[in-house]
Amino acid sequence: MQSTRPSALIAVVGPTASGKTDAAVALCRALGAEAVSMDSMQIYRSMDIGTAKPSPEECAGVPHHLLGIADPGVPFSVADYRERADATIADIRARGKLPVLVGGTGLYLNAVTLEMNFATVAADEAVRGRLEEEARGEGGKERLHARLAQVDPESAKRLHVNDVRRVVRALEIYQLTGKPMADHAANFRAQLREPLLIAVGITLERSKLYERIDARVSAMIEAGWLDEVARLRDGGVPEEGQAMQAIGYRELLSVVRGETILKNAVPAIQQATRQYAKRQLTWFRHDPRVHWFDRAEYPEPGAFDQALLAYVRLHIAAQTPSTTED
């Protein structure tokens, strides 16, 4: 019975504040599908306002998975995401529904849809900490990179000396396993895990997008974002931890600490968000699987949602042999 169902994986991607949530909800309703969040920060519990986590009202009855499932006090990795997403997608399919990934974290999309066999070693705080400490010293970055060139020339060639974070991870893998990174992930990104991906990208004129971002940040502040950050801090979430590196949270944390005032933090948050949106566009624009929809081209109400739906339906039909029609 399940075999008569299309097994497509749909994804709605795009920069922050482009309206992915609304578009995905409309799509899910029309297809009877379920949404799977693909966002590295909405994954955390109690981080609602500043991550623009969809509220129950916004979800409008469409099930949304992987929202607020992680403790903001503990690190969460891409590998963790893939594990959760795989399970969630399998579950949705088992119930005969279509999964719709929705979010702006490009690496997460690749982790789910491309063959990216991460090295089997998880992050090791001790090893990592030592290497980072080493990098901080005079000429430390150069030394680390040189050492990487010895044990893993392939990665060293790929990585810039200043990209300490990645150099450290490559060395960490080598130290923990005695093998260079490439040996852990043969055919990296070369194969598709999800050949039936249907990806739609939402875009709009840069200046328009930036306006939306600025307005949304202001609205979040008015909605009590600062209090949310104060609560997280009071709740013991480590201030230097991963979750608190999220845009806005880090800036508002310094307001909570009294190091700066809200009036100065807001423009800084808007700016950081705009820069982030740009990076997202760079990422998704270069993914040939993404089919783009510009909001400006569908000014009539509902037309944009209709266009996405039409595109997705067409591609679902194309991948479903006619014999499986029920």
Add this chain to the structure above:
RNA sequence: GCCUUGGUAGCUCAGAUGGUAGAGCAGUAGACUGAAAAUCUACGUGUCGGUGGUUCGAUUCCGCCCCAAGGCA
């Protein structure tokens, strides 16, 4: 009205004892293997406020004017 200090890249400012200038930030483009809202890379010609003068040559020195901040009246 007078005095002082400024007026140099979108912003904050360096600088040249006269040979037409450079950083940070912003912006744009790019990368992306267990932190990814993270991390990293590349890209800097602008009437050096205006106008006369001195000079082979002035944005740099001199005069006048305009603007800003401060001070004195």
